[in-house]
Amino acid sequence: MKPSFEDLKQELKIKNINLSHQRLKVIEFLTQNRCHPTVDQIFTNLQKDIPTLSKTTVYNTLRTLVASGLVRVITIEDKETRYDIVTENHGHFKCESCGTIFDFPIGIDSMIPGVLSKFVINDKNVYLNGVCPRCLSNLNENK
Amino acid sequence: MKPSFEDLKQELKIKNINLSHQRLKVIEFLTQNRCHPTVDQIFTNLQKDIPTLSKTTVYNTLRTLVASGLVRVITIEDKETRYDIVTENHGHFKCESCGTIFDFPIGIDSMIPGVLSKFVINDKNVYLNGVCPRCLSNLNENK
């Protein structure tokens, strides 16, 4: 279930995190743009609404949201940290050709082996890399 | 099956990659230290053997080895890229307390859902974060 903007505002209140203008805008952006944006993408887009916005604020806000568990960090690729509103168990596929990141459903829990039974697991990520169907067909056309 | 140093030398020859002194040392280090080292750890350790070693060379070598498929990049944590000799399907668990990265066996293929049937998958990673048993028991002792 994808959490709505209102759900998230509620969550923040419960966790005692101030609902500043900038924070709300970051959350709003993440709920409306489920494309796993980078800090830079978030910053550039929000700047249109908030001309005085500082990139440090975007970093600070994301750190707060990640610590509170509302947002997750996606490090599918070296050298580009991305952010995602936390939703159900799902994995990420990154197309090496067009760069798009696709979500896909996956039940990770069932495959965690017994050797880890004494480990406390706080976060689970499944990352795949490859080429998406769209790029595959484009490659074929250009043959 | 963990590839030996000799196996890897053979692989390089087959792939037509020069067996320079520095490259061999990097591979040797990775086979003997399966702790998923960072560039900095590799560099610092090899410097003892090769005083003239440059960090650029470590970066270059790792790029070459990753491109050839002999080494994989581990981006389990933001801001610290790690490297691993490619072995069988396995996942990585990082302890948030002591920082150790543990390998664990996992069969990812069986859980990739049908929606991805038209995607070409080149690389698969499962990353878990949490606390390892050793750190858990230390935390309990200090109560």
Next chain:
DNA sequence: ATAATAGTTGTAATAATTATAAGTTTGTAT
């Protein structure tokens, strides 16, 4: 042996992120 190619090195440049300190905003108690 020699030329051509590939690899290495040190330095400089770039890019992402964090630290810091001053200025603003917000919430609370009066």
Next chain:
DNA sequence: ATACAAACTTATAATTATTACAACTATTAT
């Protein structure tokens, strides 16, 4: 409403990881 304290934001500077580059060295094939 007002004033105070705490929290948040901002801009700049500092730090860190990585890449670009050009000169130098080693290696390979003829």
